[in-house]
Amino acid sequence: MSELETISSISEPAIQRIVDITKNSRANVKTTLIEDAEPLLQCIRAGVEFIEIYASDSIQVSPELLELCAQRGIPVRLVESTVVNQVFKGERKPKTFGVARVPRPAKLRDIPERGGDIVVLDGVKIVGNIGAIVRSSLALGASGIILVDSDLAGIADRRLLRASRGYIFSLPVVLSTRESAISFVRERGIPLVVFDADGDVELKSLGKADEQLALLFGSEKGGPSDVFDEASSATVSIPMLSSTESLNVSVSVGIALHERSERNFAARR
Numbered sequence: 001m002s003e004l005e006t007i008s009s010i011s012e013p014a015i016q017r018i019v020d021i022t023k024n025s026r027a028n029v030k031t032t033l034i035e036d037a038e039p040l041l042q043c044i045r046a047g048v049e050f051i052e053i054y055a056s057d058s059i060q061v062s063p064e065l066l067e068l069c070a071q072r073g074i075p076v077r078l079v080e081s082t083v084v085n086q087v088f089k090g091e092r093k094p095k096t097f098g099v100a101r102v103p104r105p106a107k108l109r110d111i112p113e114r115g116g117d118i119v120v121l122d123g124v125k126i127v128g129n130i131g132a133i134v135r136s137s138l139a140l141g142a143s144g145i146i147l148v149d150s151d152l153a154g155i156a157d158r159r160l161l162r163a164s165r166g167y168i169f170s171l172p173v174v175l176s177t178r179e180s181a182i183s184f185v186r187e188r189g190i191p192l193v194v195f196d197a198d199g200d201v202e203l204k205s206l207g208k209a210d211e212q213l214a215l216l217f218g219s220e221k222g223g224p225s226d227v228f229d230e231a232s233s234a235t236v237s238i239p240m241l242s243s244t245e246s247l248n249v250s251v252s253v254g255i256a257l258h259e260r261s262e263r264n265f266a267a268r269r
Contacts (some may be wrong), residue, residue: 014077040134041064045170064098116264117143142171217252238256
């Protein structure tokens with residue numbers, strides 16, 4: 001690749017666009033900022049459309065990233081480190097970042113086609129937990145995630161992009177109401193299994209079920225909503241020592257999906 005052009009002024013239109021993206025008050029979110037080399041690589045591979053990618057002139061740009069950008073026709077420019085500091089003043093300063101068009105939001109109907117279990121998160125609001133669950137769900141064969149009462153305005157939230165390491169666009173993640181989520185699994189005949197500390201079914205029994213399941217996890221503080229409890233086919237508990245009050249929700253999802261992984265891997269083949 002030829003020598004990269006360097007941006008040296010914050011008044012450059014491309015830099016002003018990045019400044020605008022970092023403003024939380026934007027009403028119409030059509031573009032987003034993706035930060036760091038690994039998330040950039042993952043998003044490019046997932047088919048996300050990039051307008052341009054930038055790197056601080058204080059680092060050596062990832063050769064893998066440069067090669068992939070060249071293959072996909074994505075322009076890359078350097079930015080003087082002083083300009084990077086101005087753009088991201090008061091927050092974490094990424095060394096590599098890109099402006100991408102926000103993909104079409106996934107719909108509930110996009111999820112079952114992939115064959116794996118569906119993860120439903122009810123009232124889980126900590127973005128770090130949601131990001132970790134995205135990565136575990138993708139790795140362990142889940143077909144998608146339904147977020148209920150997450151407080152997120154959209155999945156292109158910069159915090160979620162960072163927490164998921166860019167994997168948020170690699171499987172369907174859908175914002176939904178409780179009523180829509182319940183109607184969705186009922187219409188498709190997908191059993192809803194609620195995870196609860198006092199569940200009456202052992203976790204190991206899930207590994208024997210051949211059908212696609214909707215696995216519901218509530219927040220650590222509030223647990224699953226009553227409406228989901230009433231709609232469930234079964235409640236499941238994860239065995240643990242009595243001295244432990246609860247597991248982090250992202251850990252619970254990982255344990256459950258690992259128990260279901262043989263079935264989910266087979267469904268994805």
